[in-house]
Amino acid sequence: MAGNNRYVAMTPSLCKDTSVAIRKELANGQAPYAIILSCSDSRLPPEIIFDKSIGEIFVVRVAGNIPDPIILGSLEYAAEHLGSPLLMVLGHEKCGAVKATVDADGHAAGNIGQIVKKIAPAASKAKSDSKGKEKGEIVEMAVDNNINMVADSLTENSSILKHLVKEGKLKIVKGKYDLDDGKVTIMK
Template sequence: MITAREALQRLQEGNRRFVSGTSRLDGLNHQSRRSALTEGQEPFAIILGCADSRVPAEIVFDQGLGDLFVIRIAGNIVAPSQIGSVEFAASRFGTPLVVVLGHTQCGAVHATLEELMRPSPTPQSRNLMSIVNRVRPSIETLMETDLRHDHDALVEHAIRANVRASANQLRHGSALIEELVDDGKLLIVGAEYSLETGMVDFFDGMPQD
C-alpha cells in the first residue's frame, strides 16, 4: 500500500487531468480490471463526499475501479455509519488517506443557513433535519460575525467550516481512527471541489513539508 502523501499526490494529479480534459479513464480496460477485483480490493484513498450528483469522486479525481472507497451523504456530514465505514476501510484494507470532500454551492449548507436565518413555519422532515442539525454547529458561530451581512462570503466560509468540522469529527470520532492517526497510518484532510472550475482545493490537515 502506498503512503498517505503518495495517495494525496495521486488524487491531485488525477484532478489536474480532470480539469485539463486529459482523463485517462477512457483508455483503461475495465473488463480486465473488473475481473482482477473479484479477488479483493485495495483502495488507496477513502473519500467522504457529498451526495450531490455533480461531485462524483471517481470522475473528479480521474480514478478507476477499485481505486477509491467512496462514502457519499448530503452535506458530507459525519454520523456513526460514516465513522464505521471509514474504520472498515482503514483497518481492513490499510487505506492510508481520508479526504472529506465538500463543494461549492452545497445544498445542505444552504438549507442549514436558511433554517438559522428563517426557521420554516412548516416543520421539516425529521430525516432532513437530522442532516441540518449535524451541519448547524459548524456554522452557527459564523452567524455572529460580520459575515452575516455578506451572504456569498457567509456561504463560502460555511462550506469550509462544515468540511473542517467533519474532518475533525473523524479524527476524534473513534478510538480506532485516533490510534491509526496517532500511529501515522492514517491521514485525514479536508478539501473543497469547485463546481465552477472542477478544481479541488485541499485546505485542512495537509501534511507539513
C-alpha cells in the same frame, strides 16, 4: 491530485482500465489508496473529478459530507480492513445542505432535520463570524467550517481512526471542490 488536474484540463482517462482482467483481480479483493467522504451532490462524483477507475478510491457520499455512526463505520472499514492510508473530507462551494442549514437557522422537517442538525454548528459559527457579509459569503464560510469540523470530528468520534492516525497509518486531509472550474483545493 494529478487526476483532478487531468479533469480540470479536460484530459481525463476515466475507465482507462476496466478490463475483464482488472475486474477479476478486484473480485478477489480491493486495496483503494484513498477514502473520500464526499457530499452526495450530483455535480461532484469523486471518481470523475479525480479521474479514477474501479478499485482505486473508496467513496462514501452523504449530503453535507457529514459523518454519522454508519458513515464512520464505512470509513473505519476502508481504513482498518482495506488499509487505505489517506482519507479526504471533500466539501464543495454552494453546498445545498449547508445553504439549507443557513436558511433554516439549524432546523428542518423530516429526516433532512438530522442533516441540518449536524451542520448547524458550522453555520452558527459562520453567522457569528460574518459581520457585514452577504448571505453567499456566509454560506461559503459555513461550507469551510463544515469541512474543518467534520475532519476534526472523525478522530473525536472514532477510536479506530484516531488510533490509525496516531500510528501514522492514516492521514486525514480536507478538500474543497470548485463547481465553476472543477479544481479541488487542499485546505489547511
